[in-house]
Amino acid sequence: MKHPAAPLLEASHLALRVGGCRLCGDLDLCLRAGECWVLLGPNGAGKTTLLHTLAGLRAPDAGEVRLDGRPYAAWRGQQAARFRGLLAQQQPDQFASTVLETVLVGRHPHLGRWGWEGPEDERIARAALDSVGLGELAARDILSLSGGERQRVALAALLAQSPRVLLLDEPTNHLDLRYQIAVLDLIRARADSGHGVVMVLHDINLAARYADRIVLLDGRGGAQAGTRDEVLRADLLGAAFGHPLVRHEIDGRAAFLPA
Ligand SMILES: Nc1ncnc2c1ncn2[C@@H]1O[C@H](COP(=O)(O)OP(=O)(O)OP(=O)(O)O)[C@@H](O)[C@H]1O
Numbered sequence: 001m002k003h004p005a006a007p008l009l010e011a012s013h014l015a016l017r018v019g020g021c022r023l024c025g026d027l028d029l030c031l032r033a034g035e036c037w038v039l040l041g042p043n044g045a046g047k048t049t050l051l052h053t054l055a056g057l058r059a060p061d062a063g064e065v066r067l068d069g070r071p072y073a074a075w076r077g078q079q080a081a082r083f084r085g086l087l088a089q090q091q092p093d094q095f096a097s098t099v100l101e102t103v104l105v106g107r108h109p110h111l112g113r114w115g116w117e118g119p120e121d122e123r124i125a126r127a128a129l130d131s132v133g134l135g136e137l138a139a140r141d142i143l144s145l146s147g148g149e150r151q152r153v154a155l156a157a158l159l160a161q162s163p164r165v166l167l168l169d170e171p172t173n174h175l176d177l178r179y180q181i182a183v184l185d186l187i188r189a190r191a192d193s194g195h196g197v198v199m200v201l202h203d204i205n206l207a208a209r210y211a212d213r214i215v216l217l218d219g220r221g222g223a224q225a226g227t228r229d230e231v232l233r234a235d236l237l238g239a240a241f242g243h244p245l246v247r248h249e250i251d252g253r254a255a256f257l258p259a
Pocket residue numbers: 018019023041042043044045046047048049050
């Protein structure tokens with residue numbers, strides 16, 4: 001009998017509160033290699049807070065998060081940064097630097113004691129830039145990029161970091177339709193090659209296309225976690241988003257439209 005792969009990231013009995021407001025309670029999530037989880041829910045429901053908790057950037061109010069079987073407290077920072085990486089919702093660009101230098105930041109958890117990037121780090125960074133279609137902009141000032149280009153550079157930095165677990169907060173932010181699909185194909189390919197992905201998306205139909213499993217936060221402290229088909233139901237989605245939805249089947253794939 002084939003045993004399922006050990007979880008890359010696991011949350012059990014998770015409860016999150018912000019400012020006295022409950023975002024979720026008793027949430028279980030188990031990310032295995034090859035899987036892509038999507039966090040869905042209305043504005044302010046707690047998707048970013050949940051993602052940051054899974055990234056170990058904040059402690060849960062109850063329950064536990066384990067990365068590769070160990071709580072974050074048992075990890076050293078650099079070691080954790082090699083195993084899991086976060087694409088944040090906004091990129092801090094305080095200093096002028098080139099696009100390539102920005103992507104090379106993703107290599108920092110892998111650098112040796114003296115912290116110098118070598119030719120192999122540069123090769124990895126350039127390959128990551130190529131994969132998001134920005135190889136030709138390597139020498140450009142990061143502050144001169146458009147919003148969509150900047151978002152793809154941030155993804156390239158995460159790909160260069162090459163963590164086993166990729167946590168992404170709205171990776172399609174600022175992207176036009178073509179790049180939304182290109183970037184989500186790239187992220188899905190990472191999952192298919194044995195990584196684990198958890199990402200926040202706003203688009204229910206992109207979630208239907210790319211997710212294996214979904215957490216739906218309803219904005220009132222409730223959460224549904226399960227397979228795509230278990231969670232992507234018009235009644236659950238309509239209740240969470242506060243607007244009725246109709247499920248259609250297009251080319252064998254579920255699609256949800258506002259009623
Ligand atoms: N530092 C903070 N102090 C007070 N409230 C906060 C703080 N950080 C987040 N919140 C609140 O917690 C709730 C959840 O925020 P979060 O950013 O996780 O939601 P979200 O689902 O990612 O929202 P969006 O879809 O708008 O990005 C929101 O009501 C937000 O205002």
